[in-house]
Amino acid sequence: MEPLASKIRPKKLDEFVGQEHLVGKDKPLAIAIEQGHIFSFILWGPPGVGKTTLARIYARSLNADYHELSAVSAGKDDIRQIVDSSSKGSGTLLGPKILFLDEIHRFNKAQQDFLLPYVESGRLVLIGATTENPSFEVIPALLSRCRVFVLEELSGDNIKEIIKNTGYKIKKDATDWLIEMSGGDARQAIAMIENTISLYKEINIENFKNTLQSKFLRYDKRGDEHYNTISAFIKSMRASQVDPTLYYLSRMIVSGEDPKFIARRMVIFASEDIGLAQPTALVVANEVFKAVETIGYPECGINLAHGAAYLAQAKKDRSAYEAFRMAQEDVLKYGNLPIPLNLRNASTKLMKDLDYGKGYDKYTDKSLMPDKLKNKKYLRSKGSNNK
Numbered sequence: 001m002e003p004l005a006s007k008i009r010p011k012k013l014d015e016f017v018g019q020e021h022l023v024g025k026d027k028p029l030a031i032a033i034e035q036g037h038i039f040s041f042i043l044w045g046p047p048g049v050g051k052t053t054l055a056r057i058y059a060r061s062l063n064a065d066y067h068e069l070s071a072v073s074a075g076k077d078d079i080r081q082i083v084d085s086s087s088k089g090s091g092t093l094l095g096p097k098i099l100f101l102d103e104i105h106r107f108n109k110a111q112q113d114f115l116l117p118y119v120e121s122g123r124l125v126l127i128g129a130t131t132e133n134p135s136f137e138v139i140p141a142l143l144s145r146c147r148v149f150v151l152e153e154l155s156g157d158n159i160k161e162i163i164k165n166t167g168y169k170i171k172k173d174a175t176d177w178l179i180e181m182s183g184g185d186a187r188q189a190i191a192m193i194e195n196t197i198s199l200y201k202e203i204n205i206e207n208f209k210n211t212l213q214s215k216f217l218r219y220d221k222r223g224d225e226h227y228n229t230i231s232a233f234i235k236s237m238r239a240s241q242v243d244p245t246l247y248y249l250s251r252m253i254v255s256g257e258d259p260k261f262i263a264r265r266m267v268i269f270a271s272e273d274i275g276l277a278q279p280t281a282l283v284v285a286n287e288v289f290k291a292v293e294t295i296g297y298p299e300c301g302i303n304l305a306h307g308a309a310y311l312a313q314a315k316k317d318r319s320a321y322e323a324f325r326m327a328q329e330d331v332l333k334y335g336n337l338p339i340p341l342n343l344r345n346a347s348t349k350l351m352k353d354l355d356y357g358k359g360y361d362k363y364t365d366k367s368l369m370p371d372k373l374k375n376k377k378y379l380r381s382k383g384s385n386n387k
Contacts, residue, residue, distance in 0.1 A: 004194040005187060008165050009053055016057065017165075017186075018158040019050055019151055029054065029149060033061045038096050040119055042104065042128040042138065045151025048185030051129040054151075055100040058127065064098040071106035076114045083118055096125045104128035105137035105258070108293060112139045119145050132258065153184030162186045166193055170203050177205045181212065226257070230265060237312040238273050245312040246305060253301045263289040266307055277317030284310050323378035330373060337370035 010016045013023055013033055022029040031037070043051040052068075059066040067082045082099055101107070107115070118124040119142065126146060130137060134148055154162075159179045163170060170178070170193070182189035192208060200207040233248035252262055263285070270285035288307035292300045346357035367374045 004166060005190045008162075008167075008190070010057065011060065013057055013061075016050065016053065017161050018154045019054070022149055022151070023054070028147075029058070033058050036062055038062060038125060039147060040124075040126040040145055041147040041149055042126075042130060042134050042143075043149050043151055044130050044132075044134055046131060046153050046184065048182075048187035048189075049151045049154050050186070051151060052100070052102065055098075055127045055129065059098045059100070062096055062098070064096050064125070066098045066100070068100045068102065071101055071103045071111075074101070076111060079115055079118070079124075083123055097123065098125045098127060100127045100129070102129045103131075105130045105132040105134070105260075109139055112142050116142050116145075132261065136264070137260075154186055155184070159184065159186060159189055163189060163193070166190060168193055168197070168203060174203060174205050174208060177208060181208070229255075229257075230262070233262075233308075234265060234269060237269060237308065238316065240312055240314075240316070242309050242312045245308050249304060249308050253297075253304065259292045259297060259300050259304060260289070262304055263292045263307075266304075266311060269311060272321045273316050273318055274311065274314045275317045275320040277315035281311055281314050319380055323380070326378045330376065334370075334372060337372050339370065340368065343368060 013030060016023055019029075021027060023033075024030060032039070043054060045051060055068075056066070065085075069078055069082075079099070082097070101115075104112075115124075115126070116139070119126045126142075128134070128138065128146065134143055138146075156179045159182055160175060163175055163178060178189055178192060181192065192211060193203065196203055196207050196211045199211055229248055229251055233245060233252065236244035236248060249262065253259070267282070267285040267289055270281040274281040284307055288303050291303040295303065341355050342357060342359045342361075344351070344356040346352045351357075369376060
């Protein structure tokens with residue numbers, strides 16, 4: 001039986017709900033679809049906001065030879081098979097060859113390197129979909145060959161329209177509850193309707209709640225639970241409490257949180273909260289991140305637990321982080337203050353004549369700050385000479 005989400009999925013742009021900044025009149029994706037522009041792009045946004053639907057609508061508008069893969073399970077052989085399939089390259093009778101790669105952030109560097117030449121040569125038009133910042137997750141060479149479109153969480157009105165499109169009559173109070181529960185994720189709202197109908201035959205708030213409770217560990221990777229759990233994890237490490245640290249880590253792992261997201265926050269924590277008190281913490285956090293990239297789930301959960309326990313028990317010192325923020329404030333406040341002449345690089349005779357580099361002393365105790373900030377002190381750590 002065809003899933004409800006598949007039944008009501010829009011096939012044309014005028015049926016699509018939401019993302020008006022991309023598909024509204026004279027907006028970039030609308031123009032590309034209407035005029036048949038061929039190019040690779042990445043759709044970055046939260047779950048259930050229309051990334052797959054937009055990819056399919058775009059491919060249909062080009063009469064493309066269209067293929068879908070999930071980066072979670074796909075590999076180099078899958079890409080090779082698509083490239084070598086009957087219609088070779090772009091410009092065939094079937095139109096360009098488009099690869100929609102869902103969760104592109106799950107492709108490792110080697111897999112992305114393998115994909116790059118096909119995109120570069122035009123043998124594949126790539127549409128990537130990701131919930132993570134592509135600046136961190138997509139290699140620069142591949143990212144430079146793609147436009148990035150940022151999709152937004154669907155509004156309450158968008159979700160209401162999508163609920164209406166399911167064809168089920170739902171009372172206002174139940175609709176309002178469903179909109180709130182979905183958190184801007186249309187897929188979640190549609191699945192809730194489908195599951196409730198399957199279990200209870202009748203749609204109302206009580207049955208919605210019973211359906212929700214029957215689901216295992218609801219965890220929206222974009223919604224409040226995502227942010228609340230990572231916040232609790234970080235604050236537990238900050239408080240040097242290992243047990244809650246491991247508990248909140250386990251919640252994220254069991255719920256399928258991207259391990260690289262967790263590891264990245266640990267790397268930040270190592271410098272922000274531990275800093276100069278235990279510099280090796282950054283080394284450990286970076287090694288955990290590398291292990292996560294290399295191993296993946298489920299085994300990398302052990303590496304995350306090892307690193308998290310270490311960071312939680314480490315001594316804490318935020319002085320370097322706080323000093324950095326203070327320095328940033330002065331940069332924003334005062335702009336590009338003149339750099340002292342003795343610190344300037346005298347690379348030409350004219351610069352030397354203007355006293356660039358004059359009086360430079362490698363080991364001076366005199367302030368090297370711009371004149372306006374000569375007496376400013378940022379770092380206030382125990383190991384610093386600044387009092």
